[in-house]
Amino acid sequence: MNLYKRLLLYIKPYWHVLLAAIVCTVLAAGGNLYLPWIFRDMIDDVLNAKDAFRLNMISISIVVIFLLRGIFFYGQSYLMNWVGQHVIIDIRTEVFRKLQRLSMSFYDKNKTGTIMSYVTNDVNALQGAMVDNTIDLVTESFILIGSICAMVYLDWKLTVFTILTFPAVLFFMNFFGKKIRSSGGLIQASTADITSVLQEAVSSARVVKSFVREQYEIDRFEKENEENLRANLKNAKYMATLTPTIEFVAALGVTLIIWYGGNNVIKGETTAGSLVAFLAYAVNISNPIKRITRTIGNIQKALAAAQRVFGILDLKEEVKDLPGAKALPSVTGTVSFEHVTFSYNKGDQIIHDLSFDVKPGQVVGLVGPSGAGKSTIASLLPRFYNCDEGVIRIDGTDIKQVTLDSLRAQVGIVPQETILFNGTVYDNILYGRLDATKEEIEAAAKAANAHDFIMELPQGYETMLGDRGVNISGGQRQRIAIARAILKNPRILILDEATSALDTESERLVQEALNRLMVGRTALVIAHRLSTIKNADRILVMEKGSLAEDGTHEELMKKNGLYAHLYQIQYYNNKEES
């Protein structure tokens, strides 16, 4: 019931259109109710009394009524769709807004395919429920009530007879309604699973092929597909049982009417026309009951979808602005971690009591074995996650006390794998600062060593990148990412293994661009190849979420600890390679 109320809130702004739609629906349904009445008049007044004038009147009224019915049908159909579409657009936008605001932890926990299915399948299911099913529900309810009134008017005793079959019908409706609702949920869930397997397989085609895991993926997909089949068949079974059961019960009712009413006509207590009209209404009410049952099934399915959509809307944003948070003023770039602890999942601490300071303009190398927590530190600084204990300060201000936007505007990140959007090279660089001029973009591209290769692309800066555009190499992507970061011009820069995925030649170009980018900024450089951070002002060595060593390259080499060990391994490996 709460779900209905919540849906109604979305419909509220459009209530006057909805009202018009419902009026049209009721009037159109009235056209259907008129038909049995024609039978009665035809048999009793025209055929029995042989009245030609009556016949003409009836003929004209049929034409007029059905013309009006057509007009109201148009109104019902168009207006109801109008309301449905507007509500869906509102909900879809709200879900997307919510998705944009949700914290990283949400994206860690939910598969891309599942999230997409919320916005597409579930919202669409809602739309179906609101338009078609609402029309059906209003039309059929009105026909049901109208038919019963007409029946009572024609012969109340016979009506009581007929209505006695209702409890049986209601019982079956209720029983199957519950089953259908639960199997509807199963179908949606397994469709989401299929989508997510599909999404993974398609987006990771390269990995699948390189590991020759086609069969594995096919098996996985088949499994999900079969789950889906089972859920659908279960639903189909309930649907298939529901209709004939109710029809059989209805047929019993009709037989009763024919028998009882026929006797009344024989005894002369009622007219033949009335009995025929009554029968027509009685048969008619089995239709609304049948359709209302089906509609309730559909609405139940849609409510399961609504529940998932509202579930998303109700999620708490774990990382958000505190009440009264102020904008972080332009910083000089002091960064300090004070006794910071952090865990992605409760009970599994990843960062333990970490403290360090970085002075403005310093380039600090962050090294350590993989899994040591380097990227995690990089995520904590722009507050992608909140740390559990301790404080992270920028220029002495606790980053939890300032607005996310102002914080993130001053922290730039160049990750290992750059995400480029579907769009032109120009748009991709512009993403760094939307009000940049063409000159600024070119200057950024030049500083990022990207201008030359961009000019060689088929349409230069207007070349499309992404799914439907040209493919560029990893080094080129990285340089576009750097141009983007240069344009953003953050005081604090995080490079998370920005050159790790590159070959030596493109690494040189990218490194050159990075060196230019780092000038005058506080830089946290996470490096896989230790040679790239040898010249850093300071090197922090992480091990299992704690700071193991801290110093310059020379100091750390002299110390002959973890860093010296890691450095020597790489040094000799490189020598062997070359």
Ligand SMILES: Nc1ncnc2c1ncn2[C@@H]1O[C@H](COP(=O)(O)OP(=O)(O)O)[C@@H](O)[C@H]1O
């Ligand atoms: N989104 C995440 N959810 C849960 N655990 C994570 C997540 N990201 C990283 N981890 C875990 O945190 C630890 C540190 O990871 P990370 O900071 O990426 O290490 P590094 O960058 O030093 O290789 C690892 O044990 C990793 O499994």
Ligand SMILES: [Mg+2]
């Ligand atoms: Mg990492």
